Amino acid sequence: MTAQTTMSAAPINQRAATRAQGIRRFKWTVLTPFLALMIFILGPALLLQGYFSFFSFSIFDAGDDTSFLSYFRASQWVGLDLWADALTDSKFGFAIVRSLMFAVGVTVGCFIIGFALALLMYRPFRGQGFYYIFFILPMLTVPIVIAYTGEMILYQNGPLNDILSRITGLRIEAQFLYKQEIALTTIGFMEIWNWTPFSFIIMMAGLASLPKEPQEAAQILGANRFQIFFEVQLPLLRPVILLALILRFLESMAEFPKTWGLLQGGPGSATETIPVYIFINAWQYFDISYAAVLSYVVLILMVAIVMSAIWLLRREKKNLDAMYDAKPEEG
């Protein structure tokens, strides 16, 4: 203790310097293996993707020779031809629109149901734990299992048609999955079933963490329930709501097991979303180059979406932190 108090300025600086050095050493010890692995796997993948987007190559071109280098020998320079193809490919355009519509629908569906359930449940009541356990179950089931179980339920002679028949008194034989007009919507409902718990859990956490004082203050000032909800609770929940929406939107853009596992893009091309369309090009037509170009277009699109999403999230987080840090002075 005495040694510390009598310490002059210089050794303190020195100690700060060694501390900073230690932190730097710790940082790079941790980050190096991670960055190395990322560069080792993703680096070559991105380079290959770039190469094949300018050099046309399909697995058929390689013939019997399936060695790595034969891919390069069999590829042919085509310049920007494939890029031009991709940007004028109407099927690809439809796939993008389909994916966006699917993702928006699923995100909104999950959010509305999840938020409504959370609003009904966040205050303690008898049976809360019981309902909570059941409501998170769908998230714990494997997506591909949901797909196949969904098929059993939606089957022409399946229980859903049976229940509808009993309610209406008619014999209903709807083909929910094999009608072009509704196939994607049906998959959307499965996705909503699967991921509503995610929105539900996030919104439960958000609602439970809201400070009580502003609500009580509003109540004293004579605000009714709706005013409190829209003008006090909702603004405080904005960051969480944004998080729930963004994560869900991005994950449903990438949805694959249900669309592919059940319908492989069909009937017709009704469920050809972005992932399915890329998959078909790469693994059914074996057109590595075209798939690479499509992937790049999607990558650029997604990075743009993700960057704006991150910008939004960071802004909200900053506002939230500022609000909470300013609170002691207000109170």
Added chain:
Amino acid sequence: MAMTKSQRRMSFSAFRYLVLTFWLCIVAFPIFWMVSTSFKPDKEWFAWPPVYISENATMMNYLVVWADVSEYATNEDGDLETYTQSLQRPWEALGNSALISVIATTLSVLFGAVLAYGVSRYQILSEGRMFQLLMLRMVPPIVLVAPISIWYSALGLLDSITGLVMLYFLTTLPYAVWMSKSFIDEVPREMEQAAEILGASRARTIWEVVLPLVRSGLVATFLFILILTWSEYLLALLLSKTAVVTLPVELSKYQGSTEGRVYGRQAALSVGITLPLIVVGMIIRKHLARGFSFGMVRR
């Protein structure tokens, strides 16, 4: 006629139970149907009206799928037919799934927690970098699978456990870091400082002060990521062919089977895939909420 306050409360309560019970039915029905189908004999799989709870419940589906028992049944012509699916190897797939997801998850959480500790206490990554890390998860994997499979085939990593583990590690790391950071952030720094003043070393402080406080959070993170890797389908489908088959891919083989749909078998396998996850989920349900909010919820 205006309702009194207690009447209003009563009717709200009734409304709440009605809505919640309705959603409960929607949530529970598919799971019920999966379990119920797994016990149905083959004649009831496609029956109209559908059979909800079989009166002739049988273990046959489980025996055929999991114990490789051959089942002999007579078809309409009275001939004996075999229903064995000799191509399926569910136990091997179960082993692969367990091995891959446990290794990848352990690496991801160990590494993620150390990184998260560094970020939480020493800001070794700026907030911007942390969000960039999240991008790893947010870009759909399909856009890179084709070149990765070419690169893997050059390295000989195609169809190998190592190859899948490396990719699962990379794609789950963002969640591991963000989730464990939200738990570590909650540990007051004063406790660590107190331990240090009392003369404990850095390692001992982390081991004896921080770790016990975040243990349950880390377990939740571990199990959540285990769920993600256990049910992963796309990468497993495309980067493994024959040698390393995981359970979701194994299940999808039934869909393409030449003998037509075999709902009972599918259901029996599905139950086997889902059961471990439900058990795991029940253990972590209390911690899920905290980990998911990624610091967007303050308490």
